[in-house]
Amino acid sequence: MDGKELKEITSRDIDFAQWYTDICKKAELIDYSSVKGCMIIRPYGYAIWENIQKELDKRFKETGHQNVYMPMFIPESLLQKEKDHVEGFAPEVAWVTHGGSEELSERLCVRPTSETLFCEHYANIVKSYRDLPKLYNQWCSVVRWEKTTRPFLRSREFLWQEGHTVHATSEEAKEETLKMLNIYADFCEEVLAIPVIKGEKTEKERFAGAEATYTIEALMYNGVALQSGTSHYFGDGFARAFNMKFMDRDNQEKYVYQTSWGVSTRIIGALIMTHSDDHGLVLPPNIAPTKVTIIPIGKNNTEVLDRSYDIAKILKLEGITCSIDDSEKSPGFRFAEAEMRGIPVRIEIGPRDLENNKCILVRRDTLEKLEVSLDNIVEEVIKLLLEIQNSMYLRAKIRRDDMTKSVLTLAEMKALSEKENGFIKAYWCGDRACEDQIKEETGITSRCIPFNGDNQDGKCLVCGKDAKHLVYWGKQY
């Protein structure tokens, strides 16, 4: 066994979709079951999700948010209280109709999202301005009955967090909406090494029931966009539908202003499709469940083994997660396994290395080898992990920027989109009709109106009228 078998995954340049599925399976992130459209998240995939949870949860709590747990069921009548919301979700929910052998008097849907439950609860517990703001979040699974599914990207059940907050003023709610979007963006860039475009969705692409939807958009290796986190400002729309009122300082009864925001296991799909390669997963050190793996070479060499365990111990003391693969498999197979799992740094150490007081560090992102002295092993590993994290982000950003083009007309957009995928920047008048025409003629949708986009002298790429916005367009997952 030299790892060839393990490495037999489709090349990402030949069949990107198959390559993606191969990575999910061979890196043991997921498995299938007899539950159609749902996935099993295996230990390695779940360990990545646990790290994502830990990082985000820390940021939520630091900004004053509290976790709660709402029921997983929503009575049909409750779901129907907000018109736009029910229209958006009812077609794709799973319905519970029986409890044991009895038919229920009212159908319950398995939550596709929990706005309605939070609204009902807030209407119950918020009475006065003193009760505001309420900054709640929940970690849970949700269900949307998708027709076609793909691991992490689209499955009938997925894990996520959904934040739901209510505020005394619209200003405060808007500030919260953007604060959480920025937390998502920072998390993506600093931890996952995924560069994102922050912006607002067009009306057409808004969340069902929202007044404004903000998004972070990432570009995958194949040039397809992936919405990686969203934050919604609801105004007082739900508040009116659910009668969420409070007594303000001025003794006036007022409606609350509301937000919601979410990131799901979908982000693991983004992680895979941004960084990984034909050898398998590539994980940024800041999210990798295991940052370093040591592979001792030379059968039953106790000196090598002892030294490997010493190195592991000292790395762990520095807070660096570290595993040792001293299994009986050939070195080549163990190298290939470490590569498939995307462990950022691999340490190879054999009897000859020991004699020379050195070892080999292999960085997963570039597969470059580095010979280092055993005297400085900890410093070298720490330096290398930092270097990998930074260069993974930079590489992804340069690629994203390279794949971002500007066009002035619909014809140019069409020609470009037939040639290659990527972000397309183009001016837009703000009319739904033009947006619809773009989708019809190119299959491309608006990704977002970037926060820093100018619209000074632009003309709409479809109708030629004065532009309202610069927009990022693209194919999307």
Added chain:
Amino acid sequence: MDGKELKEITSRDIDFAQWYTDICKKAELIDYSSVKGCMIIRPYGYAIWENIQKELDKRFKETGHQNVYMPMFIPESLLQKEKDHVEGFAPEVAWVTHGGSEELSERLCVRPTSETLFCEHYANIVKSYRDLPKLYNQWCSVVRWEKTTRPFLRSREFLWQEGHTVHATSEEAKEETLKMLNIYADFCEEVLAIPVIKGEKTEKERFAGAEATYTIEALMYNGVALQSGTSHYFGDGFARAFNMKFMDRDNQEKYVYQTSWGVSTRIIGALIMTHSDDHGLVLPPNIAPTKVTIIPIGKNNTEVLDRSYDIAKILKLEGITCSIDDSEKSPGFRFAEAEMRGIPVRIEIGPRDLENNKCILVRRDTLEKLEVSLDNIVEEVIKLLLEIQNSMYLRAKIRRDDMTKSVLTLAEMKALSEKENGFIKAYWCGDRACEDQIKEETGITSRCIPFNGDNQDGKCLVCGKDAKHLVYWGKQY
């Protein structure tokens, strides 16, 4: 406002059930919604659950377990694969029959427990002895369609962890079953300060499909028993039903041996009913989301406020979670709130205290007041938290032991159980008929056969034949 209103909860000696519900509501652990039989776990309740999760998860990982996530749905045909199991659970599951507007070709139940899914997965991924053991756990919510529900104790949806492991030998699986029971018992006693009896369930009380069920049994303040965690040994029963085979070292194909074990949000019910009192919740320091609260007295006294924040800062540096309640409510109201929430230590500090370089510590468990010098505040708080943790456990254990009586005959058991609740120790021949008769005549069920129980010279309390076991009996939640 002096906190009287807040304190208006039913006395536990007058109406224990109402007292319990009052605590759940007034300490803001839960709320109700329009989803019948399900509860909302509010921030304070969820913070307790997060601490429980953190403590247990650490212990699981230290013993080599990995977390995974299985689908929340189970196809009807999969649930039916193991006969005893489906008989145990089918009557109380929720059925999904429609996805969007389409009727499903096969009904899916919302998982009441996930043995079947884990079995299917293990059958897929375990091929050789090299793949064993697999030590998986998942944190999730499960659904059982209960007729009558109570917060934490019995609700249609609840949160839990379910561990599922497979092993090459029955010895190893049995060892795992007991190892996890011991982890549960240690957690209950060391962290929750709840004394438990470890033992085995009788055949009648076994988990559906198990060869042996082990349990930890706690006794509530009112003398009713609460099963607080269970660990099941399945032998190869599920393995045969699901064809879970592996190639052993000796080149023989063999069935795996299996375990499962779980603790749920029910344990929060045990926590409440073991320690709390007529002033509200009482939390052991080792699980309390906030260990200390500081209540500055004297309006707008900056010196008192500054000193309070200094104390909070220094306690946090010592890793002691600490809040300050400097709201405009009266001191009495703030004291009552801190008591309702069961915060282990309250620090009262006013201008006169400052002058004398002292403050008052109030321990929540006994409501005793302690005057301490501000110079030793940290040492005194640390000492007091330890003292509270220990004495809460001891007090619960002494009460439990006081409420544990022995009887020799069914007549004695009947008389005793009509007089008071509690554990009843009695010898039993092992026959189901005698066990059934006890239930019929007294309403009492077997709680467990304790690990350290002798059965040397005993006679069955019903039939008078030689006893097989000493058994703990009792009324149960």
